[in-house]
């Protein structure tokens with residue numbers, strides 16, 4: 001234990017003399033053997049695993065341990081999930097207690113669920129006060145879509161290029177279609193429009209900065225001419241996670257709120273990835289003072305326990321009644337205990353502030369990388385949601401696709417567990433990370449980028 005910025009005893013201390021600790025070159029022999037056994041039967045791996053097939057045994061705070069005894073600094077939080085670090089003692093204790101008390105009572109009222117909904121109504125902005133719980137981000141997005149339809153009596157939905165909202169038909173219909181190959185990739189009534197990306201703007205003002213108004217004008221035109229006039233809602237990520245930590249301009253969501261209000265369309269925001277301290281707020285939308293009509297919460301919501309949520313504003317609460325909202329696991333006592341304990345930890349340990357601080361520190365450090373490395377085109381962070389975009393040429397911004405996987409592997413081999421995404425490097429460290437550990441991880445990325453430049457002759 002060490003003392004944290006708030007002056008409290010801090011559980012997630014990492015001794016940088018000892019971690020990262022690569023006892024054998026990774027993936028080591030035990031990892032390789034176990035991976036081979038497992039993948040004889042377990043199929044369909046993500047790029048994260050395929051590019052670095054290591055077998056993890058345990059995790060504590062900001063450290064992951066593989067079966068060969070190698071210890072890694074964690075810049076992945078699983079996949080944006082364990083925001084409070086691995087096995088936070090308070091979350092673990094709450095789940096253990098619930099597991100020994102009552103594991104499932106369908107959607108009957110329980111004491112822990114009552115506490116959780118009251119807590120959510122207290123911490124979420126505006127009149128977001130109607131809740132239902134699910135077991136994955138995808139099922140929450142599906143339920144959110146049903147609420148959208150029930151609340152408006154309309155069926156069309158609009159999302160943005162490069163969005164990701166899960167892998168069921170409804171989720172895929174809202175997403176970047178090449179990410180998942182099904183038969184017909186998008187259900188009827190789903191539309192996609194360009195999204196303002198400050199690094200790669202489609203429309204700019206005379207001074208070269210992004211012109212958000214042009215996007216909004218295009219959406220108005222599209223509503224009129226590209227849809228059947230039956231649009232229930234826009235469904236948007238606040239920051240695109242899978243798209244590569246893509247930040248919107250600050251005026252985008254306030255303008256979207258106005259656009260939706262003007263046209264009687266609901267604003268559904270998918271905060272599965274961005275909620276619960278990941279960006280330094282409970283909801284990322286709080287950065288722009290915008291209250292969505294419907295919002296999905298996931299990943300860090302239960303800090304690893306599969307629990308997600310659809311939250312709606314007061315006028316839409318009754319719409320849950322007409323969508324057959326309940327599910328087998330949604331809101332079970334263990335899930336509610338994990339979510340409630342996670343919120344309490346965020347409150348008690350001031351983790352929204354901590355996440356904001358880490359994001360600012362990372363931005364400063366990454367700005368240095370941008371200045372020094374010819375292939376670093378852009379760096380971004382909001383709280384502990386971070387990205388580095390690799391380009392062939394800073395002027396043309398042409399993506400350097402080949403480099404992402406190389407940098408990922410090199411840094412992983414040094415002892416940094418993280419997330420690949422083509423030419424955009426993505427980082428989601430636990431928000432409980434100490435400054436020195438964050439900086440150490442960024443140093444490892446910096447080194448890996450330098451080595452990659454040499455290898456590619458850049």
Ligand SMILES: Cc1ncc(COP(=O)(O)O)c(C=O)c1O
Nearest residue numbers: 136137138164165166270272273
């Ligand atoms: C914005 C967003 N929505 C939905 C999902 C799907 O969540 P899950 O994988 O828990 O089904 C994800 C997963 O990455 C996501 O990032």
